Amino acid sequence: QFDRAWWKEAVVYQIYPRSFNDSNGDGVGDIPGIVEKLDYLDELGVDVVWLNPVYESPGVDNGYDIADYRSINERYGTMADWEELLAGLHERDMRLIMDLVVNHTSDEHEWFQRSRSSPDSEYRDYYIWREGRSLGEAGVSAAEFDPADYHLPEGVYELPPNDWESFFGGSAWTYDEETGEWYLHLFDEKQPDLNWQNEKVREAIYEMMEWWLQKGIDGFRMDVINLISKPEGLPNGEDSDAIVRGADQFVNGPNVHEYISEMHDRVISDYDAMTVGEMAEVSVEEAKKFGEDGMSMVFNFDHLRLDFGPEGGRWSKGEWTLDELRDTLTEWQKGLEGDGWNSLHFNNHDEPRMVSRFGNDEEYRRESAKLLATLLLTLKGTPFMYQGEEIGMQNYPFESLTEVRDVDTLNNVRVARQSGRLESEEEVLDLVQYRSRDNARTPMQWHDDEHAGFTEGDPWMPVNPNYTEVNVAAARRDERSVRRYYRHLLSARDEHDVFVYGDYVLHTTDHDRVWAYSRVTPDAELFVVLNVSSATTTYAPPANVVGEAEFLVGNYNTPLGRINDTLDLRPWEARVYLLD
Ligand code: ISL
Known part of the structure; x- marks a missing residue:
């Protein structure tokens, strides 16, 4: 009846x-x-673990700067530990997907070391090296030019090969004294971009992927995978609204589909693996093409941009509205219906905590975390939860920049200050508190002992002071905990196909507090109603759902056996009903 796949049914x-x-x-x-926590994961009811990079790395970007793809970073353990993790997951019928970071490597990767050593190195072409531009060529006057902007050594007066910017702030090029050329890095300068045009690079990557699949992993999450193809001639950016300057050139570049389908044919298609491509920017149409290339699904970030300000992109703050959130997610729900597959996510290691962002982390932390859980687990697609989400972890109350570890935050703050876009200390802290990736990276809160049971030493990042209240042990004792709610929803999802395969039908197009929708298969209908606000409200559901229904899950006590023609909804109330 359905076009089934394990990765569609998985959380x-x-x-x-x-x-x-x-x-x-x-x-x-x-x-x-x-490994110590495998039973914890099993009990929660999740099916797949996605592990962020654990490979050998200098750790400038917490492992997204890989020095050796086929190794485990000592800090995290040994290959034997990793094998135990994989076996432990498989024993419990869970699977493991690994992070594939192949847009760039670390500058400490052997390929780059060799590449950097000489223009004649056989590895030179593994990366993207170019000569700089003279001031005249770039149309920049000597007065406008400050060599300090580009960390140039004394006596060098040239501009980078083009005007592309790094996602972490500043130019995407670094001048290398060894050979007097510049190399491209769309992230930190210690993360040089690989040259995918070079067949040898692609071959080496495919072999490495094969090696991991042979070890028994179940798929890959592919880091910034739609940035891998850079256009011939590396032209300057044109679109001034681009997420960073140049993005219109290198996001979904000219050969990206060729590379992804090649990767699929050469490697993935021999395995029953899932793949999810992380895409800094991607349209529904483009996502469908990646599906045709063989990717299971992509991560898009449209809904996680709704709270950006009108200017300044990620490093600014704006207000999101329910209308926008509903429209954005609905566009993806409908856009991929029958013709692709969605991923669903509100949290990850790069994003502030969802309850602080889309919920109310003060008065209604619990209720709003549960409402967001409902949304995540009842829209159509494969849900991705992020550690701590299941106990409603929230943003960290940064009091000073010294508490920040994240290279992205620190670089972007520096650049925003230099340019005068951010001035006062308050402005900076306010934005860091709201936006920093470190909000998601504070240690997991296991219980209310020192350091929340995360470590017996000194944690590399401060623990959120709310750990005495928000922690796994407390959640276990509490019948109304966010965690218990997740477990409920996850097991309901396991029991009813309609959660996975039902079509999405939107009911509320203009209610400013309520989002109601159904998920429909020929045999069943799931009716979901959400009050996305801190106020009480009423909502009249469509006539066809009014009447007898099984109340499956909800975040307030209302075990009603029917859906009335008017629903009174409490702050952040979420209800899920099953109709036959
Ligand atoms: O952090 C961001 C949005 O919150 C993005 O700019 C982010 O850098 C982008 O989504 C790509 O992220 C991925 O690649 C980066 C790495 O730092 C991130 O942790 C990773 O998820 C470079 O490898």
């Missing part, structure tokens, strides 16, 4: 190893620490 739980559980007291989470 993924993302583990950020640095912050999950520390087994050896060095303050950094590790793989044996994850």
